[in-house]
Amino acid sequence: MMIDLRSDTVTRPTPAMKEAMWSASVGDDVYGEDPTVNALEQKVANMFGMEKALFCASGTMTNQLAIRVHCEPGSDVICEKDSHIYLYEGGGVMVNAQASVRLLTGDKGRLNAGQIAETISPENDIHNTYTRLVSLENTMNKGGGSYYDFDEILKIQKVCNERRVALHLDGARLFNAIVETNTPLKDYGQAFDSISICLSKGLGCPVGSLLLGTEAFIHKALRFRKMMGGGWRQAGMLAAAGIYALDHHVERLKDDHRRALALAELFSRQPEVSYIYPVQTNIVILKLQDGLDAQAYVDSLAKRGVLAIDFGKNLVRLVTHLDFSDDQLNWLSDQL
Secondary structure (H helix, E strand, O other): OOEEOOOOOOOOOOHHHHHHHHOOOOOOHHHOOOHHHHHHHHHHHHHHOOOEEEEEOOHHHHHHHHHHHHOOOOEEEEEEOOOHHHHOOOOHHHHHOOOEEEEEOOEOOEOOHHHHHHHOOOOOOOOOOEEEEEEEEOOEHHHOOEOOOHHHHHHHHHHHHHHOOEEEEEEOOHHHHHHHHOOOHHHHHHHOOEEEEEOOOOOOOOOOEEEEEOHHHHHHHHHHHHHOOOOOOOOHHHHHHHHHHHHHOOOOHHHHHHHHHHHHHHHHOOOOEEEEOOOOOOEEEEEEOOOOOHHHHHHHHHHOOEEOEEOOOOEEEEEOOOOOOHHHHHHHHHHO
16 A cells, blocks of 8 residues: 655545536636636635635646736745745746745744734835735645634734735635634635635645635736636636535545644654654644654655655655545554
8 A cells, every 4th residue: 555645736536526527517718708617716706705716727826926916026025934935936926026035934834913014124215125915824834734823814914904015825725724713714805915725735626726816906817827828728627626625625624634633643653753843734744853864764654655755854744635544544553
């Protein structure tokens, strides 16, 4: 048996999701004529209480579209130093928006209002870039799936409003935070100027993310999506997977979180592991004993039937997901 815990992106559509995809009505989305894409976009906009949504190929695309609309050449984005938009999106902030970044160090990747207030550039200082966007990530990948206290988000929103800076949420794993905190989706819609959510991680879709914002904001994002080559045609089958996932796969994320806690308990007994990041959702980050090589440990796990990833010096990441079952967890318990 080989258990793939490299990411929650490795899931495959369930039989019921495949059936929903196969039976979807389709049209040409570039012309705005795909009924299932339109239904998905309207559904998600309504869920968050936001005006409009745009279906895209990936979370990187939705994040980069948001940054491109909010920013302009010579401006900057405030984000955490380990955030996805900075580390894992190919320098897109600089390439697409011609903007700079102001990097902060958060608590397991989570920023606070005080940090942000101190970092926003003075509005009339001609020597500096000018801050146009603050981007938060929830849950925080490099923070071991940590999530924000919503009260802190509201404090950050207040700072952004007072300083006339937009607030974006990279919510690639937002639903993992939602099922743990029970924060209403519409509260997020009121707190952020734009939100990116991913369908192809914990929700188990084969592909796809959505960007949410005002109608004017999404109209601009649609133009930039076209410029990036992101227009797609009969995308309704992919959208149908998203609709199915939102209807059937949100509450089950709690199972992933339960299994992640069990996984952390298993690895806490391994002599090679010195520390495990607090497990809040579906990500388990192991810190190895000093002197151990992360890739060598990943290779040793593969020989025992577990795929994980090297996550930096002395760090290894495992992620639970839709295709990781209790039976596999029990099997793994016997192997370790």
